[in-house]
Amino acid sequence: MKKATRSRTLASRPPLTRERIFDTALSLVDKGGIESVSMRQVAQGLGVEAMSLYKHIANKDDLMDGLVELIFAQIILPSPDLGWKKALRERAYSVRQVLNRYPWAPTLIETRGGLGPTRLHHHNIMIGILRKDGFTIELAYNTLIAFTSYIYGFVIMEQAWFTPPKENKTDIKPPPNPISPHEFPHVFEMINFVSGKGSDATIRPQPGLVTEFEFGLNNLLEGFARSLPK
Amino acid sequence: MKKATRSRTLASRPPLTRERIFDTALSLVDKGGIESVSMRQVAQGLGVEAMSLYKHIANKDDLMDGLVELIFAQIILPSPDLGWKKALRERAYSVRQVLNRYPWAPTLIETRGGLGPTRLHHHNIMIGILRKDGFTIELAYNTLIAFTSYIYGFVIMEQAWFTPPKENKTDIKPPPNPISPHEFPHVFEMINFVSGKGSDATIRPQPGLVTEFEFGLNNLLEGFARSLPK
DNA sequence: GCGTTTGGCTTACAGTGTAAGCTTACACTG
């Protein structure tokens, strides 16, 4: 009772903090997608007026940066004891999982360039793992880029391909994707193949494309291994 | 003078068409980035009022879809005679080049799920190339996914890493990225290595990361080759 | 000639981010 700097005498609300702002923004974006997070919405979620947020965050971009950090914090860092190959694989799956849990994340991430502290830390660890196992700095560099690119791109594809293309809410386009066998025979064949695999190809549940993910991942990892100086 | 359906009697403006709308939208987004394209802006660029556009396009999403199509139309399709490996490589570079010419494109593409006609056509051709060279449908499927993911992800990384992190226009943050050698030694080492390579690491000109691009690409292509049934 | 269709305009509304300034309630000083 003594210690609290500025005790909330009104006993009403807990004080507004960056943390609390980010949290409610996160929960807000979780249901309703990224464009449902506005200053006013976030404020309302905190029982507060929009402009009050600006006492704690610089602007909306700042808010978004915070969200990105929250995302990256959820990606688990592999232990260096695993060896580089297992470590990379573990990280790959963790990234994919987290990014899939937040479909809005990739769009968000790529729109803001800079690397926050969390991302820097992650990179630092990953490079360390590679270097420890004999990767030259150049090889580590190239490896990390190729590795990250693949995972990142894969998740985006995964979402872009297997998400219904924008329910226009007033008008549902009758066939989801009427791919003519004459116009696009190969695509048609492929769609059929894919349909045969899982239950429904167009709306597959989240943990769907694991084998597809593995394919590229393995090819890359083997490539890295072959590039190692012996 | 007879033939023109609805001759522009006022002799003033050429008629508004989807094409013309897309074109000016494209040129508008080229300078000023994606968020500088608003209905009113596009309209103004055409000497017209905002609401007039809605007689030709459904809504802003429709406009954006059109832009995406314009982008994909610029990607050159490799000739099937090259053989799959050369074809894939050619396509990889074309995609990268086009996507780099329009840094706003990836964000745009990934936000709208569905595949337009152009994209379908491209996929159709690419699958055809693979199949012709002995890829099973399953292998072609996996290959295409891995391949596309990598390229796509790479371009995004390329832009995210080597673009100044949002010039706040009023305030330039003094050091672009003060990476402490103690906190992130490995990242520091890597940055140093990268700086030694090109002239300036943080703002590299466009055709910068070719060798990095090649590294992952080669690894993937070799992996594909090894997966081929013989 | 006469409807009817069409392309573009006008007005209006709900929503956005945020600049500027005000009010209140606390912490601290004398």
Next chain:
DNA sequence: CAGTGTAAGCTTACACTGTAAGCCAAACGC
């Protein structure tokens, strides 16, 4: 305890967004 400084939150306001609804004149088919 009175007085003051300060920080947190609120109020108002502005410029801007996408787009629904309706109007109006010019061009068409008959």
